Each structure stands twice: as C-alpha cells, then as structure tokens.
Amino acid sequence: MLNFRLLHMSALMSANWKALDRQQLETTTQSEWLRELHSMTDRLKCCCVTLDVNVLGLHQCEVNVLTESERSLLGNEACFVREVLLSGDNMPWLYARTLVPMSTLTEQEEDIVYLGAVPLGQRVFSRTNARRDEIEVATVVIEGKTLLARRSRLWANNKPMLVSELFLPQAPIYHGNC
Numbered sequence: 001m002l003n004f005r006l007l008h009m010s011a012l013m014s015a016n017w018k019a020l021d022r023q024q025l026e027t028t029t030q031s032e033w034l035r036e037l038h039s040m041t042d043r044l045k046c047c048c049v050t051l052d053v054n055v056l057g058l059h060q061c062e063v064n065v066l067t068e069s070e071r072s073l074l075g076n077e078a079c080f081v082r083e084v085l086l087s088g089d090n091m092p093w094l095y096a097r098t099l100v101p102m103s104t105l106t107e108q109e110e111d112i113v114y115l116g117a118v119p120l121g122q123r124v125f126s127r128t129n130a131r132r133d134e135i136e137v138a139t140v141v142i143e144g145k146t147l148l149a150r151r152s153r154l155w156a157n158n159k160p161m162l163v164s165e166l167f168l169p170q171a172p173i174y175h176g177n178c
C-alpha cells in the first residue's frame with residue numbers, strides 16, 4: 001500500500017493541471033464526470049452497491065511544501081493532508097489527496113480532521129454553503145496506463161480546501177457503465 005500511495009501521490013503532485021475547457025477528453029461521459037460540481041462520492045455511489053473509503057494518510061504539511069499553484073488557490077498556509085482510496089464493490093476506483101488549510105479547520109469545520117471513513121464530500125455537501133470551483137484536469141501515466149485526474153477547490157462556510165482526484169483504471173469514468 002505504501003508503494004501505491006507514493007506512486008499516486010507523486011503523480012498528482014507533478015501533474016500538469018489545465019482548466020477543464022482546455023483539455024481534450026475522449027468522451028462526453030468523461031467530461032460530465034470531471035465537471036461534477038456536487039459530490040463525487042454520490043456520483044460513484046450510483047455505480048456500486050458498496051463504496052468504501054480507506055484512509056491512507058493523515059498528516060500536516062508546512063507551507064513551503066505546497067506548490068505555487070496550490071498556494072495561489074489556498075493561500076500561504078500550513079495544511080492538513082488527507083489521502084484516501086475509494087473502492088466501489090471492492091474495486092479500487094479513486095485515489096484522492098486533499099489539502100485543508102489550518103484556518104479552514106475552525107468552528108464547525110474542526111471535525112474534518114476526524115472524518116475517518118466518512119467521505120469528505122458527504123460531510124461537506126450535507127451542510128449549506130458548500131460549493132466547488134476552479135476545476136482543472138490532467139492526464140498522468142501510471143504503470144503504462146494513461147489516467148484522468150482532476151483538481152478542484154471545495155468551499156465549506158467560505159473556507160477553502162483543494163481536492164485532487166485520480167481515477168484508477170477500473171473507475172466507471174472509463175467504462176461508461178452507469
């Protein structure tokens with residue numbers, strides 16, 4: 001699992017993100033998935049009986065570890081990093097890495113640190129004042145396979161976080177089967 005995590009994390013961290021409109025996508029189904037403004041978890045849940053969240057990592061990172069584009073989307077702040085693997089009916093579908101600035105983890109949002117296996121989108125979109133913007137897309141090559149990734153900013157009570165999602169080969173985005 002450590003190798004899986006490092007491989008997918010470094011692919012996301014070195015991705016060449018482009019605004020969604022400038023990315024050539026193979027199918028409109030893929031573009032609909034990537035354009036999702038609401039919860040990706042809800043969308044994935046429609047394609048399986050059980051959706052599991054496996055927390056792969058939880059740690060803090062200093063501001064100097066963030067890339068320039070991450071800082072321009074979130075501000076100059078140390079972050080809490082949450083990494084998860086989402087599996088639909090026991091198939092690995094999505095690796096996600098979320099940066100949550102420390103100032104986001106205040107008041108009602110303090111609980112985001114303690115979500116565990118509760119999906120982030122389920123928590124954020126169950127409250128008012130949730131929205132998503134700045135959707136960007138990249139393709140990354142992992143073990144010879146070209147995979148789609150997306151990065152977007154989520155707002156909870158007007159406080160930002162940055163969610164990067166990597167769609168693994170068995171994910172429904174490639175198979176158009178739901």
Ligand code: PHB
Binds near residue numbers: 083086097098121165
């Ligand atoms: C998470 O729980 O951290 C999570 C879940 C689904 C996503 C992204 C992040 O699409």
